[in-house]
Amino acid sequence: MTPLAWIFMLTSVTSVTTLLVWCFKRVLTAPEKTPAEMKDFHNA
Amino acid sequence: MSQEKQQWGSRLGVILAVAGSAVGLGNFLRFPGNAAANGGGAFMIPYFISFLLLGIPIGWAEWAMGRYGGRKGMHSAPAIMGVWGKGAFARYMGAFGVLIPLAVYFYYVMIESWCLAYAWNYLQGGIGVATDAAVSDQIARSQAFLAETTGSGIDGFMADGGLHQSVVFWLIASVFNIYFVYRGLSKGIEKFCSYAMPAMAVIGFVVLVRVLTLPSNGPGQSVLDGLNFMWNPDFSKLSNPQTWLAAAGQIFFSLSVGFGVIINYASYMRKKDDVVLSGLTSSATNEFFEVALGGMITLTAAVVFMGVAMTSANTGGTFSTGFHSLPVVFARMPAGNLFGFLWFFMLFLAAITSSLSMLQPSKAFFEEALGLSRKGATTLVSAICIAGNLFVLYFSKDLVALDTIDFWVGTFLIFIVAGTQIVCFGWVTGVDKGLAEAHEGASIRIPRIFRFIIKYVSPAYLFTILGLFCYFNVPPYVRTILGDPEQGIEPNRNAILAWGVILATLALLLVVTAIGSKRWRAAGLDIDGKLPAPDETR
Numbered sequence: 001m002t003p004l005a006w007i008f009m010l011t012s013v014t015s016v017t018t019l020l021v022w023c024f025k026r027v028l029t030a031p032e033k034t035p036a037e038m039k040d041f042h043n044a
Numbered sequence: 045m046s047q048e049k050q051q052w053g054s055r056l057g058v059i060l061a062v063a064g065s066a067v068g069l070g071n072f073l074r075f076p077g078n079a080a081a082n083g084g085g086a087f088m089i090p091y092f093i094s095f096l097l098l099g100i101p102i103g104w105a106e107w108a109m110g111r112y113g114g115r116k117g118m119h120s121a122p123a124i125m126g127v128w129g130k131g132a133f134a135r136y137m138g139a140f141g142v143l144i145p146l147a148v149y150f151y152y153v154m155i156e157s158w159c160l161a162y163a164w165n166y167l168q169g170g171i172g173v174a175t176d177a178a179v180s181d182q183i184a185r186s187q188a189f190l191a192e193t194t195g196s197g198i199d200g201f202m203a204d205g206g207l208h209q210s211v212v213f214w215l216i217a218s219v220f221n222i223y224f225v226y227r228g229l230s231k232g233i234e235k236f237c238s239y240a241m242p243a244m245a246v247i248g249f250v251v252l253v254r255v256l257t258l259p260s261n262g263p264g265q266s267v268l269d270g271l272n273f274m275w276n277p278d279f280s281k282l283s284n285p286q287t288w289l290a291a292a293g294q295i296f297f298s299l300s301v302g303f304g305v306i307i308n309y310a311s312y313m314r315k316k317d318d319v320v321l322s323g324l325t326s327s328a329t330n331e332f333f334e335v336a337l338g339g340m341i342t343l344t345a346a347v348v349f350m351g352v353a354m355t356s357a358n359t360g361g362t363f364s365t366g367f368h369s370l371p372v373v374f375a376r377m378p379a380g381n382l383f384g385f386l387w388f389f390m391l392f393l394a395a396i397t398s399s400l401s402m403l404q405p406s407k408a409f410f411e412e413a414l415g416l417s418r419k420g421a422t423t424l425v426s427a428i429c430i431a432g433n434l435f436v437l438y439f440s441k442d443l444v445a446l447d448t449i450d451f452w453v454g455t456f457l458i459f460i461v462a463g464t465q466i467v468c469f470g471w472v473t474g475v476d477k478g479l480a481e482a483h484e485g486a487s488i489r490i491p492r493i494f495r496f497i498i499k500y501v502s503p504a505y506l507f508t509i510l511g512l513f514c515y516f517n518v519p520p521y522v523r524t525i526l527g528d529p530e531q532g533i534e535p536n537r538n539a540i541l542a543w544g545v546i547l548a549t550l551a552l553l554l555v556v557t558a559i560g561s562k563r564w565r566a567a568g569l570d571i572d573g574k575l576p577a578p579d580e581t582r
Contacts (some may be wrong), residue, residue: 008085021327
């Protein structure tokens, strides 16, 4: 496997994995909505 | 409107549902073949550029448009796009946002049922590929099994008097889909995706570990040779417009932007739900499955067992990669039947999380445009889908009917809908208002550079790609319908019939849009986007 293949593979896989972990960390650690906000539904 | 109100149960639920819609066969089968054929590692340069300039911004626009429409009591693409496009033209263009998932379902559930059939056969001992035969013989057997399963040899293969395996698995897949869609968003689609997505990730990891620990089968047939085949960059390909077209197409179709699903799913979110982070997370999930799993598994395994030359010759497209090459890999791999079952079951899960999302937009459309109940709308959608499925199932010769719908609806029209959406978002309603709507309840801010990207770069890039696509890819498909006497090409009957099915379905949706427009106006809904949402504070 050539050095450039290693670089492209590791960069690509690391990039998407980092983005995924960062996003899920933000989603899972963000505070849940308050009951007042939960009532704030669209009222069609 | 009188239908019962539906909402997502949790933020994670909607993310997994949208990611489930996006993650499909293309992630595991189409992406690696596309990448290897278009410069390997170098393909990732246009791929990530397209991700940043098309996938992410148009995705954010669609999420924001959908949620805003939901706040106005609208859940279908025609109604919502009418609001953002401020009039009837955008509303009728929105009918394409219902046509795409509906017509794609006509054939997608067939491919889904093939995956289930393969998984079942591997569980029963394999698909008849001899473990000690030559690779060329094994590929021939794989091709024959696929032809038997799909009936690509002759039209009406399933009407031979017996109960064909494909019909059985199509029925099972159809019942699955209809059942979970009928159960509704939270109890049906969201619940299924909340189990299926983690299950896919676990199975994907198991298969990845197995592939990366395979022993070498001789010179040029090691794991590193396989990874090199996939990732070694060929920078000369970057000067070829087809490479950029392939990269943009892969991003575009993989993320499901412009498909009519995200706009519908987002319409069930609340005003303060975060569409920016949710959109980014679902895109990131899709990219992870595509690059980190799809990019590492499929071709690597194929090279280890078939060598570079045979892999190169048999992994051009989704079908050849998934249904010709991989059965050879499983025939030669220790515990191949187990891994064959796991692989095709994972593909079945990927397909079903996508097909579920294809039914919901049309169900919501019929509910709100015709005033049908959930049961009534589900019944109507099911009847249309079964008719469409039977058409694809019966006219199976060379899979031309399937391919025709896939090209014109599942590929060409997605550009049209996405183009309409980004123009409505960035120009008709205005990018500033659009981004302000997206930022409602957002825990992260969209970088300012995206104001420029959404308004200028994404539309310009998208329409350039559409132009290239029409120039390179449309003529052969036109020839299947019209024929070409100079080249001795006769019009293909199944392609013409498929066009008839597409046009008939579109006509139905346009009529329903007209009926819905009258109903929505009579109900006092702001279908031309002239008023703020009822809960708007700005």
